[in-house]
Amino acid sequence: MSHTNTRIGESALSLRDVTLTYPDGQSRVTALDDVSLDVAAGEIAAVTGPSGSGKSTLLAVAGALVRPDRGSVLFRMPSGVADLASLGRREASRVRREHIGIVFQGSNMVSSLTAREQLEAMVHLGQRLVVPASVRRRTRERALELLDAVGLADHANKRSNQLSGGQRQRVNLARALMNSPSMLVVDEPTSALDQERGAAILDLVVSVAREQDAATLLVTHDLRHLDRMDSVYRVVDGRLEAASQAALA
Numbered sequence: 471m472s473h474t475n476t477r478i479g480e481s482a483l484s485l486r487d488v489t490l491t492y493p494d495g496q497s498r499v500t501a502l503d504d505v506s507l508d509v510a511a512g513e514i515a516a517v518t519g520p521s522g523s524g525k526s527t528l529l530a531v532a533g534a535l536v537r538p539d540r541g542s543v544l545f546r547m548p549s550g551v552a553d554l555a556s557l558g559r560r561e562a563s564r565v566r567r568e569h570i571g572i573v574f575q576g577s578n579m580v581s582s583l584t585a586r587e588q589l590e591a592m593v594h595l596g597q598r599l600v601v602p603a604s605v606r607r608r609t610r611e612r613a614l615e616l617l618d619a620v621g622l623a624d625h626a627n628k629r630s631n632q633l634s635g636g637q638r639q640r641v642n643l644a645r646a647l648m649n650s651p652s653m654l655v656v657d658e659p660t661s662a663l664d665q666e667r668g669a670a671i672l673d674l675v676v677s678v679a680r681e682q683d684a685a686t687l688l689v690t691h692d693l694r695h696l697d698r699m700d701s702v703y704r705v706v707d708g709r710l711e712a713a714s715q716a717a718l719a
């Protein structure tokens with residue numbers, strides 16, 4: 471893994487000149503066009519923009535789910551700085567599991583597991599040996615704590631097909647927080663929620679980002695929340711623009 475501290479400066483996440491294209495028939499469509507972005511630890515950066523402009527792709531690149539064609543994606547983890555753009559599949563998957571919390575719309579849940587077990591699996595998945603009872607107990611406690619924090623203490627033992635769309639979205643967020651990630655990438659966390667619950671979930675994202683010093687990228691269409699963000703960007707045709715909140719209102 472590369473250790474390139476000098477180029478990342480004070481940032482926890484630093485994208486430099488990132489370009490990503492997808493195949494489109496005989497040609498290619500440019501989803502991200504020379505994007506550079508810095509997010510500090512504990513900073514919450516909102517990403518807005520029209521449908522199809524490249525927001526989810528930006529999150530996927532930052533979250534080590536997709537490798538860009540060009541550019542670097544430097545990420546500061548407790549163990550050092552890695553360029554996510556140059557990691558192989560296995561290494562990227564390990565970094566995601568251990569250090570990145572990902573909340574995408576429709577994130578997959580295992581239907582046979584309860585809400586609590588979905589969270590516990592995040593921790594147990596990475597462990598090859600038999601998990602000691604003390605670790606299992608701590609993991610369970612943390613899972614219940616997080617389910618409580620997202621307002622689902624009473625639903626811990628329900629399977630995902632017994633939960634509503636909004637409740638599943640909250641399980642997704644709780645699950646992303648299980649490993650105390652250094653980076654959170656969150657796509658439309660409030661889309662399936664009413665205003666009150668949406669605001670509560672956003673409160674949780676904000677408090678987690680601050681308390682755990684997680685660099686946070688959050689796609690939202692809900693302009694009411696933008697005043698709670700540290701920075702606001704707009705993606706238009708794959709290009710990133712800094713956006714003032716006044717210009718978006």
Ligand SMILES: Nc1ncnc2c1ncn2[C@@H]1O[C@H](COP(=O)(O)OP(=O)(O)OP(=O)(O)O)[C@@H](O)[C@H]1O
Pocket residue numbers: 492493499500501519520521522523524525526527528
């Ligand atoms: N897997 C893919 N294969 C081919 N093209 C893709 C793929 N994923 C996205 N695209 C294209 O890349 C561009 C950016 O898509 P992206 O999903 O990042 O936009 P978005 O801003 O998140 O949109 P929305 O707000 O509708 O979710 C679009 O033109 C889209 O059609």
